[in-house]
Amino acid sequence: xxxxxxxxxxxxxxxxxxxxxxxxxxxxxxxxxxxxxxxxxxxxxxxxxxxxxxxxxxxxxxxxxxxxxxxxxxxxxxxxxxxxxxxxxxxxxxxxxxxxxxxxxxxxxxxxxxxxxxxxxxxxxxxxxxxxxxxxxxxxxxxxxxxxxxxxxxxxxxxxxxxxxxxxxxxxxxxxxxxxxxxxxxxxxxxxxxxxxxxxxxxxxxxxxxxxxxxxxxxxxxxxxxxxxxxxxxxxxxxxxxxxxxxxxxxxxxxxxxxxxxxxxxxxxxxxxxxxxxxxxxxxxxxxxxxxxxxxxxxxxxxxxxxxxxxxxxxxxx
Amino acid sequence: xxxxxxxxxxxxxxxxxxxxxxxxxxxxxxxxxxxxxxxxxxxxxxxxxxxxxxxxxxxxxxxxxxxxxxxxxxxxxxxxxxxxxxxxxxxxxxxxxxxxxxxxxxxxxxxxxxxxxxxxxxxxxxxxxxxxxxxxxxxxxxxxxxxxxxxxxxxxxxxxxxxxxxxxxxxxxxxxxxxxxxxxxxxxxxxxxxxxxxxxxxxxxxxxxxxxxxxxxxxxxxxxxxxxxxxxxxxxxxxxxxxxxxxxxxxxxxxxxxxxxxxxxxxxxxxxxxxxxxxxxxxxxxxxxxxxxxxxxxxxxxxxxxxxxxxxxxxxxxxxxxxxxxxxxxxxxxxxxxxxxxxxxxxxxxxxxxxxxxxxxxxxxxxxxxxxxx
Numbered sequence: 001x002x003x004x005x006x007x008x009x010x011x012x013x014x015x016x017x018x019x020x021x022x023x024x025x026x027x028x029x030x031x032x033x034x035x036x037x038x039x040x041x042x043x044x045x046x047x048x049x050x051x052x053x054x055x056x057x058x059x060x061x062x063x064x065x066x067x068x069x070x071x072x073x074x075x076x077x078x079x080x081x082x083x084x085x086x087x088x089x090x091x092x093x094x095x096x097x098x099x100x101x102x103x104x105x106x107x108x109x110x111x112x113x114x115x116x117x118x119x120x121x122x123x124x125x126x127x128x129x130x131x132x133x134x135x136x137x138x139x140x141x142x143x144x145x146x147x148x149x150x151x152x153x154x155x156x157x158x159x160x161x162x163x164x165x166x167x168x169x170x171x172x173x174x175x176x177x178x179x180x181x182x183x184x185x186x187x188x189x190x191x192x193x194x195x196x197x198x199x200x201x202x203x204x205x206x207x208x209x210x211x212x213x214x215x216x217x218x219x220x221x222x223x224x225x226x227x228x229x230x231x232x233x234x235x236x237x238x239x240x241x242x243x244x245x246x247x248x249x250x251x252x253x254x255x256x257x258x259x260x261x262x263x264x265x266x267x268x269x270x271x272x273x274x275x276x277x278x279x280x281x282x283x284x285x286x287x288x289x290x291x292x293x294x295x296x297x298x299x300x301x302x303x304x305x306x307x308x309x310x311x312x313x314x315x316x317x318x
Numbered sequence: 319x320x321x322x323x324x325x326x327x328x329x330x331x332x333x334x335x336x337x338x339x340x341x342x343x344x345x346x347x348x349x350x351x352x353x354x355x356x357x358x359x360x361x362x363x364x365x366x367x368x369x370x371x372x373x374x375x376x377x378x379x380x381x382x383x384x385x386x387x388x389x390x391x392x393x394x395x396x397x398x399x400x401x402x403x404x405x406x407x408x409x410x411x412x413x414x415x416x417x418x419x420x421x422x423x424x425x426x427x428x429x430x431x432x433x434x435x436x437x438x439x440x441x442x443x444x445x446x447x448x449x450x451x452x453x454x455x456x457x458x459x460x461x462x463x464x465x466x467x468x469x470x471x472x473x474x475x476x477x478x479x480x481x482x483x484x485x486x487x488x489x490x491x492x493x494x495x496x497x498x499x500x501x502x503x504x505x506x507x508x509x510x511x512x513x514x515x516x517x518x519x520x521x522x523x524x525x526x527x528x529x530x531x532x533x534x535x536x537x538x539x540x541x542x543x544x545x546x547x548x549x550x551x552x553x554x555x556x557x558x559x560x561x562x563x564x565x566x567x568x569x570x571x572x573x574x575x576x577x578x579x580x581x582x583x584x585x586x587x588x589x590x591x592x593x594x595x596x597x598x599x600x601x602x603x604x605x606x607x608x609x610x611x612x613x614x615x616x617x618x619x620x621x622x623x624x625x626x627x628x629x630x631x632x633x634x635x636x637x638x639x640x641x642x643x644x645x646x647x648x649x650x651x652x653x654x655x656x657x658x659x660x661x662x663x664x665x666x667x668x669x670x671x672x673x674x675x676x677x678x679x680x681x682x683x684x685x686x687x688x689x690x691x692x
Contacts, residue, residue: 281440
């Protein structure tokens with residue numbers, strides 16, 4: 001377990017993360033104070049939950065751009081339906097998310113449309129639905145207990161962090177210790193081979209999209225509670241953040257390689273970077289550039305390393 | 319497999335040395351300013367030739383000269399004196415975005431004034447995303463800034479962040495747009511214009527331009543932002559009161575963005591063939607809408623009303639392409655936010671509850687006198 005956790009790529013990234021943390025805290029000691037670390041964890045939780053779901057989709061060779069719109073729709077729906085009872089509202093939001101996932105899954109898995117195009121389309125449709133439902137305006141929540149989901153804490157740990165931990169853990173177990181998870185890897189590695197190995201390719205792919213959208217909807221509910229508002233403009237850069245985290249973590253966008261731990265580490269790198277740059281008072285203009293360069297640098301180093309190892313192993317094979 | 323997967327010894331060495339050199343570098347970088355500042359004062363002591371005070375000021379700065387003069391005032395104020403000092407302070411500024419020209423003008427004025435007032439500014443850009451702004455508020459609370467200035471993306475979504483900052487004991491200032499009423503008492507001061515006043519002036523201009531009857535469409539700013547909400551609400555209410563025959567056909571958001579405003583205006587112009595006027599909620603969007611109106615060749619039929627005067631907006635008014643707007647100076651808000659932040663950080667009583675940005679009606683008769691800031 002520990003060996004797998006410290007798989008080559010992951011340990012390299014953990015070192016990079018440690019270097020980031022040490023580097024930032026030498027300049028700004030407040031960075032490593034418990035309060036701020038809690039902030040970092042809290043801020044990565046919402047996008048992190050989305051990224052965990054997206055990892056499933058990307059592992060099986062797909063892509064889902066509609067996650068951001070799903071967070072917006074579920075947040076708006078959650079707040080709008082609150083008068084009918086919080087449980088019902090939550091269920092409705094999750095259901096909406098799941099149905100978007102089902103639609104994605106059917107179009108991509110069964111009809112074999114391109115994932116990028118399909119989810120780009122559903123993103124627009126879902127975003128439109130969120131705008132239609134809210135008439136373009138943010139909907140205020142009732143406050144009070146409603147804010148507990150995103151603002152409450154348990155043993156000094158904010159609830160979103162706990163949710164994120166739970167989601168990450170169960171997604172990790174799902175991927176590593178169930179047939180479903182192994183099938184996803186197989187599917188991402190080689191779709192035709194997976195089909196020949198009697199894996200129900202379509203249903204596996206479909207479920208991956210459903211789980212992804214469900215988690216996005218859950219994240220939207222937490223966000224709505226955290227802001228006490230159902231806002232239709234929320235989550236517009238969530239898909240990009242999540243994909244960046246997944247790539248930073250070392251999961252391959254072509255599928256079949258990577259995992260939840262990598263995604264969590266990637267998410268942590270992004271969260272540490274943005275919190276740290278804010279604390280260090282780096283101008284927003286530079287922040288974009290720095291984050292983008294780090295992404296390209298890490299991905300580039302990775303690719304260079306992979307090529308070099310490939311080349312060095314080739315001659316030994318007969 | 320395990321040999322492949324685990325990190326080789328060479329790599330461990332490489333990364334740890336990278337880490338160590340990084341730490342060492344950052345340490346030296348941190349220490350350098352402290353070392354250099356104390357060194358030169360002792361080494362530049364020998365100055366043989368006598369120089370006149372004027373020359374000395376030119377050479378070494380006024381402070382060094384004044385320090386040598388016998389002081390008229392005692393160094394320490396008597397105990398019964400009240401005095402104020404301008405301590406350096408850390409000021410956090412949460413902005414909605416930096417992508418609009420109004421915001422750039424604001425930011426420039428704020429930065430210049432803050433530098434003059436010895437403030438260290440940490441300005442963050444939420445890029446119009448309420449969730450990101452909440453995260454940034456947490457960052458600045460964690461940083462323990464001395465004053466935190468809010469420019470909320472969404473009047474309601476910012477409420478939990480404001481409450482959190484207030485509970486952390488950080489003095490708060492609100493700027494440009496109000497938050498929801500329930501947390502307004504937490505702010506020491508608000509620096510900005512009355513959005514209601516602007517909406518009312520817009521309605522008066524509109525009633526004049528259309529002679530009391532016609533069909534109007536509105537291009538709005540960020541949904542949920544106080545500025546957009548009140549500019550629309552006050553505009554519509556006032557129009558209902560003074561010109562009940564004017565009909566509001568549509569209101570859509572362009573999020574303070576010129577390109578989006580052009581697109582929205584194009585839609586209006588094709589959908590409503592009998593459109594008489596467009597009201598844009600700021601000049602940036604108005605200029606975008608103007609392009610659409612010009613392209614459609616309906617400059618004569620469709621009047622344009624805007625809010626807060628930019629250079630381009632004023633030119634359009636003088637050219638007769640736009641009917642009118644009103645002033646809202648970004649530098650007034652930027653400068654006064656920095657000043658109020660300084661006052662709050664130093665505990666100088668009393669800070670005004672509302673530093674009100676004057677709003678003045680602008681039309682063809684006085685557009686030449688108004689100074690376009692952005």
